[in-house]
Amino acid sequence: MLNMQLANKYAKAIFEVAQDDGKIDEYGTDLKTVASEIDAHKELASFLVNPQIQPNAKKDLCAKLFKEELSVSVYNFLMLLIDKRREVLLQEIVREYQTLSNAAQNIIHAEVTVASALNEKQQAKLIEKLEESTGKKVVVRTKIDQSIIGGVVVKIGDRLIDGSIVRQMQSLQKQLMAN
Template sequence: MLNILLAKKYAAAMFELAQEENKLAQSDKQLAQIGRLFDECVGLKAFMDNPQVAIQAKKELMKKILSDDFDQSVVNFMLLLVDKHRITLLTEIITSFHALSNEAQGIQLAYVRTAVALTNDQKAGLVKKLENVTEKHIQLRERIDPSLIGGIVIKIGDRLIDGSVVGQIKSIKKQLMANC
């Protein structure tokens, strides 16, 4: 619980800085890139999480990795995380930052599960309908789930829309059981 609160504080601080510098989208993209790097490179994560490795060695490695491709405020933020021994919270910090960034930019994530892949036209139509309902820009996160048999399940924020065949069968079953 304490780690989540700390992660949110660091994310909020970076969010405010990115907003002040008018680099919110850029910082969000760069932090996501760093997060993917840490996820893909197990050795890097182990090195940075190791308390026996000197902070200066961690900072030097971070500077080499981030070099010229990253905004200086993102580099400084990562070095601060190393200094304060908070690099272990990187995933939570990036997740919190991304949520703040999406909110500020009016972006809403929609998690979509379908039995088969949607065509580009279907995706565009779905995005348009969801944007009309939410009055926000929608980013789809798709997943194929053959167990749905057919239809679609959409999760936006705390809303769940189940239009799958399996969901309809469960609903009918529930109604039949209630009437018996």
């Protein structure tokens, strides 16, 4: 719980800097770059989270790896995390930052389940309808699940819109059984 609160505070701090600099997307990309590089190299991750390794050694390594790749503010933020021994929170900070970024840019994510892949026209129409109903920009992640037979199931946050053939058949069966 404490780690989540700390991650939230750090994410808000770098997000406020990004807003002030007008570089919300750029800083988000930089943070994701660092997090994915660390995730991709387990030895690097182990090195950075090891409390027995001095912060200066961690900062030297990060300078070699990231100084040229990152914006100055994100690089300095990374150095601050190391100084404060909060580098273990980086993944959660990136997630929180993305949440703040999405909220500020009026973006929501929708998980769409379909029986077969949508073509570009169908996907564009679906996104248009979702944006119309939510009033926000919608980023769609599509999953294919043939067990729904047809139709679409959309999950946005805690809302579920189930327009699948399977659900319609189940509803029809309940109606018939009730009569």
